[in-house]
Amino acid sequence: MATLLYRLGRFAYDRRWLVLSLWIVALLAVGGSAAAFHGTLSNTFQIPGTETQRMLDKLKADLPSSAGGSASLVFESPDAAFTAAQKQGISDSLAQIKGLDGVQNVTDPFTTQSQLDGAAAQLADGQQQIAAAEAQLATGQQQLAASAQQLSASKSQLDAGQAQLDAQKQALAAQGMPEATIAQATASAQAKLDAGRAQLTAGQAQYDAGKKKADDGAAQLALKKADLALAGRQAQASQGLRFVSTDGKAAIATIQFTKSTDALPADLRQKVQDLAAHVPGVQSHASKELTQDISQLFGASEAIGVIVAAIVLLVMLGTFVAAGLPLLMALAGVAIGVGGTFALTGAIQMSSTTPMLGLMLGLAVGIDYSLFIVNRHRTQLLHGMDPRESVALAIGTSGNAVLFAGLTVIIALAALVVPGLPFLAVMGLAAAATVAVSVLVAVTLLPAILGFTGRRIISRRRWAKAEAQNALADRGGEKAQDEAREDVEKAQHGWGGWVTRHPVVALVASVVVLGALALPAAQLRLALPDGGSEPVESSAFKAYDATGKYFGQGMTGPIVAVGELPSGLGANAAKAKQFDVADELRSVPGVTAAVPVALSDDRRTAVFQIIPKDGPASASTVQVVHDLRSKGAQIQSDTGVTIGLTGQTAANVDVSSKLADALPPYLAIVVGLSLVLLLLVFRSLLVPLLATGGFLLSLGAAFGSVVAVYQWGWLGPVFDVTHPGAVLSFLPILLIGILFGLAMDYQVFITSGIREAYVHGQEAHLAVKTGFRHAARVVTAAAIIMVSVFAGFIFSHVTMIRPLGFALALGVLLDAFVVRMTLVPAVMRLIGNGAWWLPRWLSRVLPDLDIEGAKLERTTAEAARVPEPAAG
Incomplete structure (x- = not known):
């Protein structure tokens, strides 16, 4: 791989105009695609197959009006209760909001509260009406019963009279009296009975009508009682629910939209807020669903982090050209990586954290990876190497390490698909793609740009000093011996010298510090952020x-x-x-x-x-x-x-629970991956175990610090944590993946220097010192840059990203300076030659990846010493 990268670097140097043109075309194509095809970002996290999603799908099918998103407006009159004019103004504003396209319904707090407050009186009134109706019905029932008795008595009398008259007729007929005479004799009595029958029929009809009316009244009364019972249950269910505060100083209105809140156009959000703000003397506050602005990626705090990184680069590299190159490469990688992510938002639902994560990682690794290569190129130029050969060799050596380091980050991020959470998988793949672009920029675009800059990456004073040193004759190898002795002497001093002289103290102190910081992690509680995590001054x-x-x-x-x-x-x-x-x-x-x-x-x-x-x-x-x-x-x-x-x-x-369940298996995958990768890189059993153990310590310390600051509120005013609460639910799994990749970056750069010194014949204890010295300066600068970039996101305008920025900044700080630059060299000093022990059978099986490019350096040694004329 080192040889292939060497050739790639030489090709990019020789065909610099072609390479630059291709990258410009790619940048324009991605930018155009992002402008043409981008969609909306989301802060809603769903997991297909969960009860939450199934119920939401059911609502969309059965009750579409209840499936849209909702938001709230809070109206406040801090000094006094709302006046009648203010209440009317709020109601009028809400009526206008209800008429907006995209709004399904609006709850007027005063009308709703009046209904709730009047429920008890309405219930009491209804009960009185029902009691009166029941009393009236009872009276009617009594009257109906009396009428029924009268009708029954009249019928009995008429029946008895008719029977008596019929008996009289039969007796007259038995005496032989003609029927006409009988009819004439009984006509008067029969007429009286028929008249009585007619009166009975009329009375019965009147009774039937009265009974029907009573029955209908009883049925209506039953319905009213049922309605009243339902109203009573409604009032009971609504107990404790208010829309206007008891002191009359605040009211809350709920707005139901036809679409999810993430799909709401920006102009609708703004119209709602503008209409709500037009009531004199009333403060209106829109909820997070209405105010969240996830269209802007880069804010002032992020810019400060990049400025700090630029200052560090300038101090280390000495010229604006050299300092600007890593920044330029990082911005190019971010533009293409994050631009490509935006271009896909029209087809793939993404959270607002997705491009922010890509931006954060793209800036950090893009600067660091280019810095490693530029620093190697500068060093080789100062030793008299031809620029063309130096660029190719820097890509073949440092570029090889960059490729492996980037690969570890990419694999760790891509492994976020393992938990089976779609939004997390998209987040991981998008960030991995951005890191991949940053690596590609570093090994192709950077060597082409270095072809244009030539020696301008070195200051005139530094170049003149290097020329004077290179002009001296080697004196038969004495110069090389002097440089070796000077190297060993310098390695005795500084931080690396102190750590290797006091390895036990350094080891114990590192473990104690990291262990203490990790203690709060036992209380880790996960959740997604609510409005309380927003800035205090925000609506x-x-x-x-x-x-x-x-x-x-x-x-x-x-x-x-x-x-x-x-x-x-x-x-x-x-x-x-x-x-x-x-x-x-x-x-x-x-x-x-x-x-x-x-x-x-x-x-x-x-x-x-x-x-x-x-x-x-x-x-x-x-x-x-x-x-x-x-x-x-x-x-x-x-x-x-x-x-x-x-x-x-x-x-x-659901999301937090699922993420918490996915955390242990994901951590096992990452730890197992680190052991395998480091075993391949360093051909050692103990170094991978040491690197992985150090990673777990720095990870635990980062977790504990996040809990202390964002969950417990320690140092809250410093980090603008106004409402401590549960930790962002997907922070731990992202932190594991990202910090693992970055930790392995520093492990490679620190330990490869130690291994190179050891392989070249230095005694194991001395190799730790000299190897540490060679890598410490660039790793220190790279860590400070990465911490600065991540720290810039601690005060990001997207509050969801803040704890992640804090965790990554602190995690990198602890891993780089406490683990990789203190604990690792201390342990390697203690175990000596054992650090590089590997069973013979395993040594034969494992491929030699030559990450540090030592073999390539030996094969290009002749070309590396070609003298160069003085710079203009």
């Missing part, structure tokens, strides 16, 4: 803070439950079933309210809004989600309704 934080202050923390992240009701239910039966489920949901500890909010037309799908006691990222809310799911079996048994949870709060719990 999102103010909305979150005001909501919690006036309405309870649970209102900042409601849980959505979706119920599947039995078929064949009537309207009231379906409502009653909803309240039965709501009662069960409300019985779960930590639930403040559980309210039915929607029912599908076929009365098969119901939606419930559950308000927990605490915020969405709190441990108690996570427990509430678990308890609600555990309650599902009992709810199904008691009511016949199957429930499932969805919404952002439940989704966040």
Whole structure:
């Protein structure tokens, strides 16, 4: 590989115009694609196949109006309660918002609160009306009963009279009296009986009409009682739920959109906020879903990190040309890598963290990788090597190490597909692609640009000094011997000399420091960020803070439950079933309210809004989600309704749980990978174990520090942590992958120098000192640069990236200076020759990768000493 890279470097140097042109074309093509095909980024993290996603899909199919995203507006009048004019102004603004294209519905807080407040009075009034109706109905029933008795008595009398008259007629007929005479004799009596029958019939009709009216009234009364009972259950379910604060100083309005909040156009977000801000004397705060701006990648804090990196480069390399090259290469790699990522956002859903991660890593590794090559090239030029040969050799040696270092980062990031989380896989692959572009830039574009810069990467004073030294004759090898003695003498001093003189102290101190920092990691709790993690001055934080202050923390992240009701239910039966489920949901500890909010037309799908006691990222809310799911079996048994949870709060719990479960196997994969790769590189058993053990120590320390700062709030004012809470759920798995790759970078550059000295015949203890000295300066500069770049993201405008920037900056700082530059040389000094022990059978099996390019240097030794004329 070293020889191939050597030839590639020479080709790029010789065909510099061609190489530069190809990269410019690639940059323009990627930029054009990003401008033409980019889509929207997302801060919603879903996992296909989870209950959350299944319920969301069900809502989209059965209740599309409830499947869109939602956001909230908090109105606040800090000094006094809302006036009537302010209330009307807020209601008018919300009515205008409701009319916007893309808005499904808006909840007017004053109308809703009035309904909630008036529910008790309406219930009492309804109960009075029903009591009066029942009394009236009872009176009517009594009257009907009396009428029925009268009708019965009249009928009996008429029947008895008719029987008596019929008997009289029969007696007259028995005496032989003609029928006409009999009819004439009984006509008067029969007429009276017929008149009585007519009166009875009329009375019966009147009774029947009265009874029907009473029955209808009883039926209506039953319906009213059922409605009143449902209204009572509605009021009971809504207890603890408020939309206007008890002191009248705050109101919260919920906006339901037709699409997810991530898909909302920027102009709609802004219109909503503008309309809400037009009420005099009222402060309006839009929730995070409305204010999140993930369109800008690079902010002021990130720029500061790059400026610090530029200063370090200038101090180390001595010229603006040399210092600018690594920055230019890093920016080129980031432009293509992150630009390509943006171009794919139209086809692939990506979180806002995806391009930010690519930007962060692309800048850091792009600067470092180019620095290693430029530093090697400068050193060779100062020793008199021909520029063309120097560029090729630098690519073949340092470029070879860069290729391996980049490969470790790429593999670690690509392995993020293993946990099976789509958003994490996209994040890892996009970042890996950006790192791959940075490596490609370093081994192709950089040698071409070095062909253009020539010796301008070295200051005139430094070049003149080098020329004077190179002009001296070797005096039969005495110069080489003098340089070797000087090298050994210098290696006795400095940090490397101290560490190797006091290896036990250095080892113990390193382990104690890292172990102490790692202790808080035992309390690590994962969640996705809520509005409380936003900057204090932001609208999102103010909305979150005001909501919690006036309405309870649970209102900042409601849980959505979706119920599947039995078929064949009537309207009231379906409502009653909803309240039965709501009662069960409300019985779960930590639930403040559980309210039915929607029912599908076929009365098969119901939606419930559950308000927990605490915020969405709190441990108690996570427990509430678990308890609600555990309650599902009992709810199904008691009511016949199957429930499932969805919404952002439940989704966040699912994502965090899935990531926590994926962490151990991913860590095992990364650790196993590090052992195999380092075994191939250093052909040693103990060095890979040492490197991996050091990585685990620095990783634990980074985890512990993140918990202390972002979860416990230590040094919160320093790092702008205003609302300590759970750690970003995908931070640990990203930190493992990224820090592993970067740790192996420094392990390669430090240990390859030690191995090179050892292979060239130096005694093992001395090789640790001289090898450390050769690599320490460039590794120190590279680590400071990488820490500076990562630290720039600690105060990023995208708050989700802040803890990741902190973790990476501190992780690299600890790994580079405590592990690679203190613990590793100390242990290698203690074990001596044992550091390079390898069984013979394994030595025969393993390929010799020659990462440090020692074989290539020997084959190009003649070319490396070609003298050069003085610089202009």
